[in-house]
Amino acid sequence: MTPVQQELLIATGKVLVFVGVFLGLFSGMTYVERRLLAFMQFRLGPNRVGPFGLLQPVADGIKLFFKEEVMPEGANKWAFMAAPALAIVTAFLAIAVVPYGPTVHLFNRDIPLQIADLDVGVLFLFAISSLGVYGIVMAGWAANNKYTLLGGLRSSAQMFSYELSLGMSWVGAIILAGSFRISDIVASQAGWFIPNWNFFRQAPGFLVYLVAATAEVNRTPFDLPEAETELVAGFHTEYSSMRFALLQMAEYVNMMTVAAVGTSLFFGGWLAPVPGLQHVFGRDIGLLWFLLKMGAGLFFFIWLRGTVPRFRYDQLMNFGWKVLLPLATLNILGTAAWIAFSK
Amino acid sequence: MLPNYVPILILGAVALGFSVFTLVLSHLLGRPRPTAAKSEVYECGMPPIGTARERFPIKFYLVCMIFILFDVDAAFFYPWALVFRELGVFGFVEMLVFVGLLGSGFVYAWKVGALDW
Numbered sequence: 001m002t003p004v005q006q007e008l009l010i011a012t013g014k015v016l017v018f019v020g021v022f023l024g025l026f027s028g029m030t031y032v033e034r035r036l037l038a039f040m041q042f043r044l045g046p047n048r049v050g051p052f053g054l055l056q057p058v059a060d061g062i063k064l065f066f067k068e069e070v071m072p073e074g075a076n077k078w079a080f081m082a083a084p085a086l087a088i089v090t091a092f093l094a095i096a097v098v099p100y101g102p103t104v105h106l107f108n109r110d111i112p113l114q115i116a117d118l119d120v121g122v123l124f125l126f127a128i129s130s131l132g133v134y135g136i137v138m139a140g141w142a143a144n145n146k147y148t149l150l151g152g153l154r155s156s157a158q159m160f161s162y163e164l165s166l167g168m169s170w171v172g173a174i175i176l177a178g179s180f181r182i183s184d185i186v187a188s189q190a191g192w193f194i195p196n197w198n199f200f201r202q203a204p205g206f207l208v209y210l211v212a213a214t215a216e217v218n219r220t221p222f223d224l225p226e227a228e229t230e231l232v233a234g235f236h237t238e239y240s241s242m243r244f245a246l247l248q249m250a251e252y253v254n255m256m257t258v259a260a261v262g263t264s265l266f267f268g269g270w271l272a273p274v275p276g277l278q279h280v281f282g283r284d285i286g287l288l289w290f291l292l293k294m295g296a297g298l299f300f301f302i303w304l305r306g307t308v309p310r311f312r313y314d315q316l317m318n319f320g321w322k323v324l325l326p327l328a329t330l331n332i333l334g335t336a337a338w339i340a341f342s343k
Numbered sequence: 344m345l346p347n348y349v350p351i352l353i354l355g356a357v358a359l360g361f362s363v364f365t366l367v368l369s370h371l372l373g374r375p376r377p378t379a380a381k382s383e384v385y386e387c388g389m390p391p392i393g394t395a396r397e398r399f400p401i402k403f404y405l406v407c408m409i410f411i412l413f414d415v416d417a418a419f420f421y422p423w424a425l426v427f428r429e430l431g432v433f434g435f436v437e438m439l440v441f442v443g444l445l446g447s448g449f450v451y452a453w454k455v456g457a458l459d460w
Contacts, residue, residue, distance in 0.1 A: 011349060019354070019358065070375065070377070084366070116348065143384070144395045161410070171424045175427045179425070242368070340435040
């Protein structure tokens with residue numbers, strides 16, 4: 001094989017592995033979320049299928065495959081069918097630029113645990129996160145249902161409002177690292193976790209990121225598009241079968257991406273919190289550190305859902321524009337002033 | 344070396360292939376048998392009133408327009424942040440001017456009530 005063919009093969013293999021891992025994480029996540037939420041509410045949760053209910057996601061998947069697809073009357077057929085695919089493709093594109101671990105040595109080659117180490121990584125994320133809204137708006141509009149339309153519109157307005165803050169929350173981290181490349185931002189946080197992690201150096205930025213990212217992936221307390229007491233199930237009311245599952249999957253993949261990006265930008269990515277713990281028995285355990293941090297982030301989302309009530313829509317919009325956006329700007333200026341005047 | 348964006352294209356193709364595969368498979372396995380009642384639009388069990396292709400509040404358009412304005416500005420922060428260490432105090436003052444101009448527009452939008460719901 002020519003070198004180009006080899007590279008193509010490796011890239012394809014890597015993509016397949018990452019997509020598979022994320023799908024596996026998604027099904028695991030649905031189980032863990034239901035189970036943890038149940039514990040938080042003094043229930044048991046799914047515990048019938050397999051040991052401890054562990055096979056519940058498999059059962060759900062099989063069930064969803066065999067469910068009948070319903071196309072509501074007067075729906076725009078093609079937009080209705082394309083929306084879930086669009087949602088899942090944009091969700092998956094964002095996982096490409098995150099470095100998940102150190103370079104591994106496999107088949108006599110050095111393979112970085114990252115699909116594409118773009119030099120404009122952060123910018124790419126900013127662009128892709130905007131695309132996510134298309135799937136939702138399309139799904140909401142295509143169904144010809146008032147609830148889904150309102151859910152889709154609400155969702156788009158919410159994502160627009162919080163995306164600004166999201167995009168500005170990591171500018172401080174870019175200033176500190178002097179690079180858009182996410183692996184550089186991770187490298188800039190090497191060493192002891194206090195004070196080197198951006199979580200400490202960029203505390204206001206992290207706060208903005210946390211809020212904006214939660215709103216961006218439509219999780220409680222910002223799950224207004226799905227406010228079931230007023231909008232039934234929001235933009236996916238009319239979806240059934242695998243189309244529904246794909247929309248759900250897109251939401252979870254987005255959530256995992258947000259956790260992974262937060263890990264990389266604010267918690268030192270795959271670097272150990274203490275320099276001595278990076279290698280155990282001479283092996284680099286960066287991937288484990290990454291999964292640990294990302295898992296903590298995902299647990300936080302579930303915890304949040306079990307704890308806090310939902311915002312009202314006007315509160316949500318006011319908070320996004322009048323509190324979060326000024327805070328994000330002040331954080332950038334503060335970081336800039338610190339850098340400019342400290343040397 | 345492959346261009347950096349090729350793996351992303353592959354990722355997009357794989358994701359698209361996956362979604363098409365699942366959609367087709369589920370279409371074949373769970374065959375739709377539509378009836379008049381089943382394909383009615385869901386409005387909490389009531390017969391639907393009119394269509395959803397109606398006018399909706401202008402607020403949403405307004406938010407979109409403000410978003411586009413400020414999003415372009417947010418994108419301007421990026422290259423500035425990248426070279427900030429070289430620009431130093433000069434870059435900081437420049438950005439203060441920029442944020443001042445941007446902020447006056449923001450305050451205007453706030454005062455005329457474009458941000459109120």
